[in-house]
Amino acid sequence: MSTAGIVIIGDEILTGKFADENAAFLIGELRALGVELRRITVIPDVIDEIAATVAEFAGRFDHVFTSGGVGPTHDDVTMAGIAQGFGTRVVRERALEDRVRDHWGAKLSPANLRLAEVPEGAVMVFGEDQTWPVVSYRNVYILPGVPALFRRKFIDIRDRFRDRPMTVARVYLDAEEGAIAGDLDAVVAAFPAVRIGSYPRFSERDFKVLITFEGHAAIDVAAAHTMLIDRLGARVVRYESPAVVGGQI
Numbered sequence: 001m002s003t004a005g006i007v008i009i010g011d012e013i014l015t016g017k018f019a020d021e022n023a024a025f026l027i028g029e030l031r032a033l034g035v036e037l038r039r040i041t042v043i044p045d046v047i048d049e050i051a052a053t054v055a056e057f058a059g060r061f062d063h064v065f066t067s068g069g070v071g072p073t074h075d076d077v078t079m080a081g082i083a084q085g086f087g088t089r090v091v092r093e094r095a096l097e098d099r100v101r102d103h104w105g106a107k108l109s110p111a112n113l114r115l116a117e118v119p120e121g122a123v124m125v126f127g128e129d130q131t132w133p134v135v136s137y138r139n140v141y142i143l144p145g146v147p148a149l150f151r152r153k154f155i156d157i158r159d160r161f162r163d164r165p166m167t168v169a170r171v172y173l174d175a176e177e178g179a180i181a182g183d184l185d186a187v188v189a190a191f192p193a194v195r196i197g198s199y200p201r202f203s204e205r206d207f208k209v210l211i212t213f214e215g216h217a218a219i220d221v222a223a224a225h226t227m228l229i230d231r232l233g234a235r236v237v238r239y240e241s242p243a244v245v246g247g248q249i
Contacts, residue, residue, distance in 0.1 A: 001216060002163050004035050005057040008042040009050060009078055010068040010145055021147040022067040029154060031245055034163035034216070035063065045069055050081025058085075058140050063161060065154070068145030070135075072111040082137055083119035091120045099131060118142075127156030167218040169225040170240040172207040173232060176200075180209065183231040191224040193217060207237045218242060 006026055012018045023040050030037050038061055043049045050069070057064045069078030083090045097116035104112050124133035125141070134153050135142045141157070143150050173180060177200055188196050194215040201210060211228060215221045222242045229236050 002035050002062040002161070003038050003060075004030055004063040004065065004161075005039040005061040006037065006041070007050075007053055007057060007064065007066045008040070008068060009045060009066055009081075010042075011044050011075065013042050013068075014044055020067075022143075022145070022150045025147070025151055026065060026154065029158060030161070031166060033158065033161050034165050035161055045075045045077055047077050047081045047084055050078055051085035053085075054082050054140055055085035058138060062139060064140040066140065066142050067150055070115075070142060070144050072109075072114045076114065078142060079117055079119060079135075082140060082142065086119065086137065088120045090117050092116050093118045093122065093124070093135075095124065096133070096135075103131075125157055125160075127159075129153075129156050164216045166214055166216060166245045167221040167242050168245045169213040169221055169242040171211040171213075171225065171228055171232075172237040172239065173209040173211065173235050174207055174237050175209060175232070175235040177209055180232060180235065183228065184211070186231065187224050187228045190227060191215075191220050194220050194224045196224065213242070214245070218244075 006023050008020050008023055013020045020042065027037060039057065041053060043053050054064060054066060066078060066082070069076050069081070079090050092113070093116050096118065097113060100112055100116050101108055118135050119137045122135050122137045125136050126133045132153075134157050143153050177198055184196070184198060194213055194217075197212040199210045199212070201208060213221050213225050225239070225242055229239060
């Protein structure tokens with residue numbers, strides 16, 4: 001199973017000027033692809049912080065996705081940060097420069113050419129969109145911060161990250177967590193490959209605890225799900241049978 005980390009870059013997120021939308025979107029996408037998300041962090045538009053964080057994530061996870069800091073203005077320093085983190089330099093990518101010049105034509109300003117600057121050795125990753133690629137450096141995919149563009153660019157290349165599908169299931173209980181802890185422990189011990197979560201709820205009228213099951217082996221998820229239902233009997237309000245995930249649980 002491949003792993004991933006997300007680095008959200010932008011002072012505007014840390015100061016509350018804008019709420020982050022990209023991490024929430026990517027969580028659902030990665031789950032649907034069968035990729036295990038291990039870490040999300042939000043950092044400022046500071047080259048040293050970008051360098052240290054992205055290099056650390058790249059060494060820990062199979063895929064790293066950055067959001068923000070790629071544009072023509074003074075605070076767009078993601079490319080410089082990533083280049084520093086890997087001990088390389090920022091260069092102008094000729095093929096990308098040609099696309100920038102073609103796009104703006106006579107309206108091109110010198111600042112627009114910053115969109116063609118990438119860490120030396122970066123790769124242009126194309127999906128169906130053959131005009132604007134996603135820039136990647138090693139296992140780092142550098143995506144724009146604007147939510148509409150972020151979504152469009154990730155969706156364009158998402159199939160390259162597809163891994164084993166995840167199977168999920170749910171059980172809703174009319175019981176306090178303390179009362180079902182022993183039964184839950186028994187199921188967890190019997191199915192160590194299934195990730196089981198217990199979440200108390202206080203505003204719902206018909207149940208008190210939500211139990212979630214998720215794993216790559218559908219047969220194990222189904223068996224764990226059945227075992228808990230059988231053990232808890234009348235305390236089960238309802239349940240959702242195992243299904244291959246198509247988004248967030």
